[in-house]
Amino acid sequence: MRTERAVERRPGWPVLLVLLALAACESPRVGTADRDPGPPAETSSGPRLAFTAPGHDFGEMERRETATHTAVFYNAGASDLVISRIVSRCGCAAALTSDTTLAPGERGTLEITLQTGGVAGEKKKAIELYTNDTDRPVASYLVRVRVLADVMLDPMVLAMRTTAAAGGDTTHFDVRPARPGFNLEVRDVTTSGNRLRTEVVPRPDGGDGVRVLVRLEDGVTGDFHDRVTVHTNSPRDPRLTAIVIGSIRQEVTVVPERLYFPSVAGGRAVTRKVFLSRSDGRPLTVHGVEDPAAVFDIEPRRVDDSRWEVSVTLSGEAPESAVRGSILFLTDSAAEPRVAVPFTVSAR
Amino acid sequence: VRTAIATLVVLLAVACGPPRRDSASPDPLPAFYLSGEERGYLSPCGCSRPQLGGLARKATAVAGGLLLESGDLVDGPGRLAELRYETILIALSEMGCRAVNVGDRDLTLGLDFLLSAAGLARFPLLSANIVDGTGALVFDPFIDLAVDADSIRVVGLLGGPAPEGVSLLDPAVALRRVLDSTPPSRRVVLLFHGDRDRARDLLARFPRVEIATYAGAADPTIENPFTAGDRGLRILRLPAGEVVEMTDAFADDPGVARAVETYSRRVEEEDLIHRMNAGAEPEAGGYVGDAACAKCHAESASRHGRILHVRAIDPLVAARRQADPGCVGCHVVGYGERTGFTSVEETPALARVGCESCHGPGRDHTVRPEISTIGSARDACFRCHTDETDPAFVFEAKWAKIRHGE
Numbered sequence: 001m002r003t004e005r006a007v008e009r010r011p012g013w014p015v016l017l018v019l020l021a022l023a024a025c026e027s028p029r030v031g032t033a034d035r036d037p038g039p040p041a042e043t044s045s046g047p048r049l050a051f052t053a054p055g056h057d058f059g060e061m062e063r064r065e066t067a068t069h070t071a072v073f074y075n076a077g078a079s080d081l082v083i084s085r086i087v088s089r090c091g092c093a094a095a096l097t098s099d100t101t102l103a104p105g106e107r108g109t110l111e112i113t114l115q116t117g118g119v120a121g122e123k124k125k126a127i128e129l130y131t132n133d134t135d136r137p138v139a140s141y142l143v144r145v146r147v148l149a150d151v152m153l154d155p156m157v158l159a160m161r162t163t164a165a166a167g168g169d170t171t172h173f174d175v176r177p178a179r180p181g182f183n184l185e186v187r188d189v190t191t192s193g194n195r196l197r198t199e200v201v202p203r204p205d206g207g208d209g210v211r212v213l214v215r216l217e218d219g220v221t222g223d224f225h226d227r228v229t230v231h232t233n234s235p236r237d238p239r240l241t242a243i244v245i246g247s248i249r250q251e252v253t254v255v256p257e258r259l260y261f262p263s264v265a266g267g268r269a270v271t272r273k274v275f276l277s278r279s280d281g282r283p284l285t286v287h288g289v290e291d292p293a294a295v296f297d298i299e300p301r302r303v304d305d306s307r308w309e310v311s312v313t314l315s316g317e318a319p320e321s322a323v324r325g326s327i328l329f330l331t332d333s334a335a336e337p338r339v340a341v342p343f344t345v346s347a348r
Numbered sequence: 349v350r351t352a353i354a355t356l357v358v359l360l361a362v363a364c365g366p367p368r369r370d371s372a373s374p375d376p377l378p379a380f381y382l383s384g385e386e387r388g389y390l391s392p393c394g395c396s397r398p399q400l401g402g403l404a405r406k407a408t409a410v411a412g413g414l415l416l417e418s419g420d421l422v423d424g425p426g427r428l429a430e431l432r433y434e435t436i437l438i439a440l441s442e443m444g445c446r447a448v449n450v451g452d453r454d455l456t457l458g459l460d461f462l463l464s465a466a467g468l469a470r471f472p473l474l475s476a477n478i479v480d481g482t483g484a485l486v487f488d489p490f491i492d493l494a495v496d497a498d499s500i501r502v503v504g505l506l507g508g509p510a511p512e513g514v515s516l517l518d519p520a521v522a523l524r525r526v527l528d529s530t531p532p533s534r535r536v537v538l539l540f541h542g543d544r545d546r547a548r549d550l551l552a553r554f555p556r557v558e559i560a561t562y563a564g565a566a567d568p569t570i571e572n573p574f575t576a577g578d579r580g581l582r583i584l585r586l587p588a589g590e591v592v593e594m595t596d597a598f599a600d601d602p603g604v605a606r607a608v609e610t611y612s613r614r615v616e617e618e619d620l621i622h623r624m625n626a627g628a629e630p631e632a633g634g635y636v637g638d639a640a641c642a643k644c645h646a647e648s649a650s651r652h653g654r655i656l657h658v659r660a661i662d663p664l665v666a667a668r669r670q671a672d673p674g675c676v677g678c679h680v681v682g683y684g685e686r687t688g689f690t691s692v693e694e695t696p697a698l699a700r701v702g703c704e705s706c707h708g709p710g711r712d713h714t715v716r717p718e719i720s721t722i723g724s725a726r727d728a729c730f731r732c733h734t735d736e737t738d739p740a741f742v743f744e745a746k747w748a749k750i751r752h753g754e
Contacts, residue, residue: 093742115743117730126567138570138591159425159456192628225426225626225673225684245426255460256430260614262438262468262607272467275460344617346610 032056033070039105040076047133048077049108055142061116062148063236071110071141075102077133085130086110092125092143112143120149120178150234151209152178153242160216160246169216173242175230176209185233186210192227196244214244224248252284252336253277259327259343261314269315274341276329277307284308288330293323295345314345322347377535377558377587378495381410384418385563385578387453388432389736390439390608393675394663395656396738398595400581403436403608405594407443407601409583414495415443416502418561418575419451419541428620428674430457434465435611441470442603447491449504449539450475451563455511459486474504474539477522479515489526492534501526501534505550507542507563519546520553527556540573547573559587579736612668621691624673626684633711634687640714641703648752649703655750657701661692670699678732681705701732 034053043050051073058067075081081102088094092115098108112127127141154174177184189198189212199213214228228242255275262270278284283305289298297313312327323345328338383406392399421436422429433454440448450473454462459480466473466487476489490503503526510516519542530536538560540547547562551573560573568577570589576582583592615621638658642649660679664670670692673683681698682688687709689698704710706728733741 087739093744095742115730128567136570138568140567157424190629192626225624227626227628245424247426255458256464257427258618259464260434260468262610270467273460273464275464344614 031068031070033109034072036072036107039074039107042076042078042104044077044133044135045079046077046135047075047079047081047131048136049081049083049129049131049133049139050074050076051139051141055144056112058114058143058145060146060148061114063116063120065116067114067145069112069114069143070097071112071127073108073110073129073139075104075106075108078104080104080132081106081108082132083108083129084132087128087130088112088125092127094127110141112141114143114145116145116147120147120152122146149178149237150182151184151230151232151237151240152176153230153240156242158214158242158244158246160214160244169246170213171216171244172211172213173228174203174207174209174211175232175240176203176207182234184209186212186230187233188231190229190231192229193224195224195248196226196228198228212242214242216246216248250336250339251278251280252331252333252339253279254329254339254341257341259312259341261343261345263346269313271311271313274310274312274327274329275307276310276331276339278333281306285332286310286329287332290328290330292328293325295319295323296327298327312343319345319347375498377500377537378414378498379588380414380416380495380537380586381592382416382418382561382574382576382584382586383410383580384449384561384576385420385451386436386580387420387423387578388429388436388674389579390432390435390611391667393669393679393737394667395660395679396733396741398740399737400739401579401594401736402600403439403443403580404600404602404604405596405598406580406583407439407604408598409592409594410443411601412444413585414493415440415445416537416539417445417448418539418563419449419504419506420453420563420578421448421451422457423453425456425458426624427618428615428624428672430461430465431611431614431618431620432674433457433461434468435607437465437469438607439604441468442607443601445471446493447471447474447502447504447539449473449541450478450487450506451541452506452509452511455506455514459514462487474502476503476505476526477517477519478506478510479517481513481515483515489522499531499534500537501530502537502539503557505538505540505542507540507546520550523550523554523557527554530556544569544573544575581736609668612672615673616668616671619671620673621671621676625690628685630682630685630687630709632709632713633715635682635685635698635704635709636711636714637681637697637704638700638702639697641710644717645703651750651752657705657750660701661699665692678737682709685709687711 036052040050051071056069083100086094093113095111097111102108123145125143129139130137154176158171158173160169160171175186186200189200191198195217197215197217200210201213203209203211224246226244228244230240232238259272276286286300286308289300291298299311301309303309326340326342328340331337331339389401391402391404417440422433448471472488472491475487478486480486490501493500493502505519505523506516507519508516536557538557540550540560541563543564544562547560551557551560562573562575565575566578568582568584568591569575574584574586576584581594585592638649661670664675664679669675676683680689681702681704689695692699729743
């Protein structure tokens with residue numbers, strides 16, 4: 001009997017399959033919605049927001065595209081559900097398209113508008129609905145999208161720290177095609193300042209794209225925040241920029257470069273450590289420390305041949321007005337026999 | 349058969365049930381607050397409402413409570429990050445924080461810097477697996493806290509990565525070492541700065557750990573392992589898993605607000621607004637300012653002039669953050685590029701969010717108007733109107749106010 005009934009239904013299957021196939025092939029960009037199996041079984045004696053799906057995957061999208069999706073949820077609790085707030089991550093707007101108060105078993109909808117923006121890569125964004133459910137006050141709905149691009153930089157932010165004496169610090173990033181079939185050509189690499197030199201070489205792993213070697217030349221000491229711009233043949237990504245941050249220090253490296261002492265009550269002592277070393281590993285001797293302001297207890301200690309740890313302690317009541325000055329470290333470095341570390345002691 | 353299946357289901361349910369130590373420690377842990385991953389975020393800039401986060405609000409929110417920090421107080425290296433790290437340590441001391449775990453971004457400041465900065469804190473920096481070149485632990489591996497009738501051991505661990513010159517012991521090995529020396533009566537909370545799967549693995553392998561945290565998620569997770577999310581926009585009240593949003597419902601704590609003001613003075617004194625200005629070569633010839641654009645695009649400039657963009661620097665000036673290179677990028681025209689903003693005093697016409705903030709530099713276009721170097725600015729909004737700075741931002745609603753040039 002069952003077989004007969006199945007045979008009787010068979011003529012309708014191709015139509016159903018075609019419809020399902022059409023639904024599956026439909027563009028995911030506009031007007032999609034979560035499956036709605038109807039109200040779930042009651043899961044809480046209080047209010048309870050239950051999405052019919054944990055989230056939505058928008059799939060692959062181009063940059064600067066917009067798509068919408070409707071998330072469906074129910075009040076799976078036994079008392080009124082009140083949605084007090086919706087929090088969504090940037091580029092992803094969410095708006096309730098149903099009432100903010102749902103009776104038990106009542107259906108709600110949330111329209112999500114996703115703007116992919118200008119940055120490629122996989123993105124996950126959580127949309128949070130804050131409710132009066134005291135056990136689970138926040139219900140999250142996860143949105144995923146893979147934003148396509150022709151070219152990507154890996155990594156996009158590079159950190160460098162070197163001393164003027166050592167110079168020549170190097171790092172690198174890879175420029176890779178991010179879209180299958182895109183034939184990447186790097187036409188030029190430019191830098192924002194005169195501290196960085198670049199060289200384009202093949203990727204050592206033999207992969208598509210190139211590796212950009214970034215070399216930090218000697219320069220003015222201090223922090224820097226430079227950019228390396230890669231010019232490509234992509235009409236979508238003609239220029240991509242990697243950020244290079246770091247600092248150039250003197251032959252004698254001092255950490256930290258300045259000392260700060262906050263105002264402290266009740267005479268509590270604050271001890272800051274100062275580390276002096278030579279980046280080239282040659283021996284360093286600190287043969288004296290001068291404290292012209294005479295406000296600190298200073299104890300130098302040799303850690304090893306090339307490294308010193310100096311404890312600088314401020315004790316007693318904080319001064320009535322801020323005290324500024326420098327502690328001088330006397331070293332055997334020919335280039336830097338007197339290393340000054342500025343300090344500030346906050347007022348009481 | 350039905351009975352057998354039912355029995356099997358029951359047995360499976362028991363076998364797969366919570367493996368936690370509830371039978372050994374039936375009482376919930378005393379309440380504490382979890383925060384962390386500030387990544388240098390000190391206070392809201394004030395240019396939109398509502399803005400979440402801020403150290404001074406957090407101090408009010410946790411007043412009198414036990415606060416633990418999961419690490420990554422800053423985003424990366426550099427002098428500005430150093431100042432922010434010191435400031436956050438001072439602020440956390442003001443609010444009675446009991447321990448701070450060391451995160452991988454913190455480590456980019458260097459061990460020496462962290463050890464020096466630790467002198468500013470009235471709590472230990474924790475890590476049971478960061479070791480120096482000799483294999484010795486650099487920081488305290490744990491701290492024991494007496495809370496109510498309980499004694500809690502808070503352990504710090506880093507999942508990685510570690511920068512050059514720093515080594516990490518395997519987190520599981522390091523945790524095993526700590527637990528082996530932990531008295532049976534002591535309860536254990538793990539501040540784990542690593543991904544969620546690894547934290548789950550540690551929870552599964554070490555049942556003595558009652559609560560673990562993890563890092564790297566933007567939003568809070570209110571089940572074990574927990575996270576409060578990043579930027580300090582929210583904190584968690586544990587073990588209940590209650591999310592507390594840092595809204596302006598929490599008044600600024602005066603002591604912490606002073607610490608943030610002091611930070612601004614230090615940024616000014618060190619002239620970081622100039623020292624950190626990359627002076628990059630701008631596109632399209634450089635910046636010219638709104639007045640040049642208005643000569644031909646008077647209507648667009650007029651519509652733009654009605655909105656808060658033109659006064660975008662004001663909240664920074666009010667908070668004395670107008671010389672903070674980490675803030676001005678979203679409040680001025682072209683900071684970090686030649687011909688762009690350098691300071692309020694030197695380039696007052698660029699001390700606003702102007703036409704070129706969104707459309708890009710316009711000098712070439714003013715010289716040869718027939719060649720347009722100006723493109724659509726739609727994406728530019730999201731550079732600054734992020735969830736942190738403007739959680740209520742809806743493009744369509746805002747665009748309706750400034751619609752121009754279509």
